[in-house]
Amino acid sequence: MKELSLNILDIAKNSVKAGATEISILLREDDETLSIEIRDNGCGMKPDFLASVTDPFTTTRTTRKVGMGIPLFKMESEMTGGVFHIESTHEEDDPVHHGTVIGASFMKKHLDFIPLGDVISSVTVLIQGDDQIRWIFRHTFPDKEVALDTEELKAVLGDVPLSTPEVISWIGDYLREQYAGE
Ligand SMILES: Nc1ncnc2c1ncn2[C@@H]1O[C@H](COP(=O)(O)OP(=O)(O)OP(=O)(O)O)[C@@H](O)[C@H]1O
Numbered sequence: 001m002k003e004l005s006l007n008i009l010d011i012a013k014n015s016v017k018a019g020a021t022e023i024s025i026l027l028r029e030d031d032e033t034l035s036i037e038i039r040d041n042g043c044g045m046k047p048d049f050l051a052s053v054t055d056p057f058t059t060t061r062t063t064r065k066v067g068m069g070i071p072l073f074k075m076e077s078e079m080t081g082g083v084f085h086i087e088s089t090h091e092e093d094d095p096v097h098h099g100t101v102i103g104a105s106f107m108k109k110h111l112d113f114i115p116l117g118d119v120i121s122s123v124t125v126l127i128q129g130d131d132q133i134r135w136i137f138r139h140t141f142p143d144k145e146v147a148l149d150t151e152e153l154k155a156v157l158g159d160v161p162l163s164t165p166e167v168i169s170w171i172g173d174y175l176r177e178q179y180a181g182e
């Protein structure tokens with residue numbers, strides 16, 4: 001993909017499909033490394049399925065035989081000398097603490113590093129698409145942190161849905177201001 005923010009969109013959409021009620025998008029970045037982690041409390045995956053999920057020929061989709069989201073994310077990380085990890089617990093194996101964690105690191109100075117791109121758009125598109133989910137976004141730099149938790153927003157908004165265009169554009173501005181601030 002052209003931007004890692006599109007991979008984030010894709011990986012987080014898997015979490016939505018898995019029925020998650022809480023999804024965290026956690027970024028940590030310094031001069032050398034960008035780490036991306038997506039955590040959800042969705043249905044999770046069985047161990048044997050999990051073992052094969054980084055293989056592009058594994059997918060539960062019937063419309064297309066090849067699921068590419070996870071294999072691509074892994075490959076794009078490893079191309080830069082980064083490390084990919086995935087952990088998952090299926091709801092049948094643990095009815096309380098189920099869900100999935102997918103993470104990858106990227107070496108920013110490597111020639112094959114793909115820029116993060118417009119992560120604010122990915123976040124606002126995801127929130128607009130599923131405003132019942134609790135979305136947690138955090139982008140940590142050595143000297144600052146950009147953060148959003150839709151649960152905190154909901155407390156302020158009352159009955160106004162998060163997916164209201166005005167609220168979505170406010171969220172975009174709110175994140176942009178944090179990125180711009182010192
Ligand atoms: N967070 C998750 N929770 C539960 N199952 C997941 C999760 N992420 C992926 N999966 C399972 O792994 C499969 C492979 O995911 P992947 O993103 O690689 O491909 P896909 O979503 O099937 O297709 P594509 O992303 O290419 O449209 C999914 O079809 C789904 O069954």
Ligand SMILES: [Mg+2]
Nearest residue numbers: 010014069070
């Ligand atoms: Mg997918």
